[in-house]
Amino acid sequence: xxxxxxxxxxxxxxxxxxxxxxxxxxxxxxxxxxxxxxxxxxxxxxxxxxxxxxxxxxxxxxxxxxxxxxxxxxxxxxxxxxxxxxxxxxxxxxxxxxxxxxxxxxxxxxxxxxxxxxxxxxxxxxxxxxxxxxxxxxxxxxxxxxxxxxxxxxxxxxxxxxxxxxxxxxxxxxxxxxxxxxxxxxxxxxxxxxxxxxxxxxxxxxxxxxxxxxxxxxxxxxxxxxxxxxxxxxxxxxxxxxxxxxxxxxxxxxxxxxxxxxxxxxxxxxxxxxxxxxxxxxxxxxxxxxxxxxxxxxxxxxxxxxxxxxxxxxxxxxxxxxxxxxxxxxxxxxxxxxxxxxxxxxxxxxxxxxxxxxxxxxxxxxxxxxxxxxxxxxx
Amino acid sequence: xxxxxxxxxxxxxxxxxxxxxxxxxxxxxxxxxxxxxxxxxxxxxxxxxxxxxxxxxxxxxxxxxxxxxxxxxxxxxxxxxxxxxxxxxxxxxxxxxxxxxxxxxxxxxxxxxxxxxxxxxxxxxxxxxxxxxxxxxxxxxxxxxxxxxxxxxxxxxxxxxxxxxxxxxxxxxxxxxxxxxxxxxxxxxxxxxxxxxxxxxx
Ligand SMILES: [Zn+2]
Numbered sequence: 376x377x378x379x380x381x382x383x384x385x386x387x388x389x390x391x392x393x394x395x396x397x398x399x400x401x402x403x404x405x406x407x408x409x410x411x412x413x414x415x416x417x418x419x420x421x422x423x424x425x426x427x428x429x430x431x432x433x434x435x436x437x438x439x440x441x442x443x444x445x446x447x448x449x450x451x452x453x454x455x456x457x458x459x460x461x462x463x464x465x466x467x468x469x470x471x472x473x474x475x476x477x478x479x480x481x482x483x484x485x486x487x488x489x490x491x492x493x494x495x496x497x498x499x500x501x502x503x504x505x506x507x508x509x510x511x512x513x514x515x516x517x518x519x520x521x522x523x524x525x526x527x528x529x530x531x532x533x534x535x536x537x538x539x540x541x542x543x544x545x546x547x548x549x550x551x552x553x554x555x556x557x558x559x560x561x562x563x564x565x566x567x568x569x570x571x572x573x574x575x576x577x578x579x580x581x582x583x584x585x586x587x588x589x590x591x592x593x594x595x596x597x598x599x600x601x602x603x604x605x606x607x608x609x610x611x612x613x614x615x616x617x618x619x620x621x622x623x624x625x626x627x628x629x630x631x632x633x634x635x636x637x638x639x640x641x642x643x644x645x646x647x648x649x650x651x652x653x654x655x656x657x658x659x660x661x662x663x664x665x666x667x668x669x670x671x672x673x674x675x676x677x678x679x680x681x682x683x684x685x686x687x688x689x690x691x692x693x694x695x696x697x698x699x700x701x702x703x704x705x706x707x708x709x710x711x712x713x714x715x716x717x718x719x720x721x722x723x724x725x726x727x728x729x730x731x732x733x734x735x736x737x738x739x740x741x742x743x744x745x746x747x748x749x750x751x752x753x754x
Numbered sequence: 755x756x757x758x759x760x761x762x763x764x765x766x767x768x769x770x771x772x773x774x775x776x777x778x779x780x781x782x783x784x785x786x787x788x789x790x791x792x793x794x795x796x797x798x799x800x801x802x803x804x805x806x807x808x809x810x811x812x813x814x815x816x817x818x819x820x821x822x823x824x825x826x827x828x829x830x831x832x833x834x835x836x837x838x839x840x841x842x843x844x845x846x847x848x849x850x851x852x853x854x855x856x857x858x859x860x861x862x863x864x865x866x867x868x869x870x871x872x873x874x875x876x877x878x879x880x881x882x883x884x885x886x887x888x889x890x891x892x893x894x895x896x897x898x899x900x901x902x903x904x905x906x907x908x909x910x911x912x913x914x915x916x917x918x919x920x921x922x923x924x925x926x927x928x929x930x931x932x933x934x935x936x937x938x939x940x941x942x943x944x945x946x947x948x949x950x951x952x953x954x955x956x
Contacts, residue, residue, distance in 0.1 A: 466777070531903045538869035552867065552875060555911040559903055 385440040387413035388740035398733040399710040403717045405737030411717040422489040432462045481520035493690035500662040504643040529563040540633045561618045567639040575600040581672035599645040687714040817862040819844045834858040836893040866904040888919040897924040923950040
């Protein structure tokens with residue numbers, strides 16, 4: 376798929392900005408806090424209806440404004456596609472596909488697919504479990520449009536159950552009510568666990584292949600979904616039974632801590648290199664190789680599932696990769712994936728990167744197209 | 755902000771803005787429209803508002819909105835006493851009545867269980883429901899509650915309490931998760947009522 380243009384209105388620090396994309400690679404150069412990442416964030420939002428930088432729509436709207444708009448024109452397998460969103464914290468979101476308002480997020484998700492690789496992803500191995508869960512969820516939202524709704528339903532059940540736990544001391548205990556909320560947590564939690572587990576199963580062989588190549592055929596990467604609920608044979612029935620058992624077992628401690636301790640909101644992803652935990656033993660270089668392998672696997676998976684090349688968003692990450700890893704990434708990308716790259720300096724890019732790349736310069740929320748040479752001298 | 759309006763107008767806009775679905779712009783438009791109406795019209799509107807508030811209460815049997823102690827549906831000899839349809843809100847009674855497909859009686863819970871909003875089962879008309887459902891003539895209780903997470907929990911909870919006394923079914927929603935009963939078109943609702951099924955207990 377190809378993103379032809381992006382029109383931002385009152386989005387982050389952009390008052391009004393039209394960007395036209397003219398080449399497979401676009402390098403967006405600018406100092407920090409000028410709005411480079413905001414541009415990629417807008418694309419990410421169209422792909423996932425969320426941002427990895429904030430949960431609140433309010434944060435995406437320019438200060439002093441009531442709403443923000445993102446409009447995109449795309450081409451998908453030769454067919455034009457227009458996407459538009461309007462973010463209004465007071466009145467809700469409006470999503471439009473080809474000019475028609477869609478009621479359900481599932482009708483919007485999956486129209487634009489993007490794989491994002493940002494410097495935050497470098498924390499995937501060593502960072503908190505939340506980073507790894509969010510990574511899985513962002514992929515699933517694009518691959519399985521219903522997932523977004525399943526996830527929201529689970530989160531709602533979780534918040535309600537936590538509220539009930541907080542009130543447990545002050546009010547009489549209603550066992551039937553507790554069981555009703557447990558059942559909601561289990562039904563919806565099981566859906567999340569199964570979908571995440573299935574994603575890991577599909578990603579694992581792809582990531583293993585890439586890591587094997589990137590490590591010079593020295594390291595075998597294994598991915599596992601680490602759930603608090605034993606998965607058994609992986610069927611819904613098995614997970615539901617195990618989930619109920621785990622809830623019964625942790626009941627006393629949940630009541631004491633007044634929060635839900637069992638469920639996919641506590642799960643994690645395990646990475647092992649040659650059967651050793653990468654979280655504990657991998658060097659920084661190995662971690663970067665691993666993350667690159669994960670991202671290349673993600674790219675391949677999204678492409679095979681949606682049957683089209685996703686956009687690749689490289690946010691401030693290339694400078695973090697050495698020349699060899701940059702070279703591999705470039706080779707994989709070729710001109711097949713439309714790629715948007717942000718960077719503070721053009722210097723780390725070799726000529727192959729800049730070849731035929733469109734270069735945009737961002738200054739305080741304004742984007743200007745610049746010829747390569749001009750950007751070079753202003754560097 | 756309201757300093758651009760003369761004070762009585764600002765008060766009116768402020769009152770209108772508190773109504774559901776009315777934003778500042780709509781409130782302003784309504785207020786400017788209202789003050790241009792003849793005084794008799796405004797008197798009639800104010801009177802209707804007051805009388806509705808003063809005279810409409812809840813039916814003492816089913817808790818549907820009613821000006822009488824017992825509502826028309828509960829009082830009607832034509833309605834089937836064997837069937838009881840449980841809904842969250844009076845709006846849902848109205849939506850189902852419009853289909854003309856249901857001839858039993860109703861029970862309005864008055865909301866959904868939500869710990870986040872502090873709504874416990876004690877806040878809902880659940881005890882009177884159990885008393886009604888345990889009467890001999892009631893053969894089936896149909897739970898017709900929106901399939902949101904709070905709706906599902908309320909369905910499960912109420913269903914569990916009723917099970918010892920009576921057959922409990924729920925309407926088969928072809929509705930999207932989180933969809934509202936009163937947005938469902940009448941055909942969808944009629945089909946849902948016809949296709950009701952027993953609840954799956956875990
Ligand atoms: Zn009544």
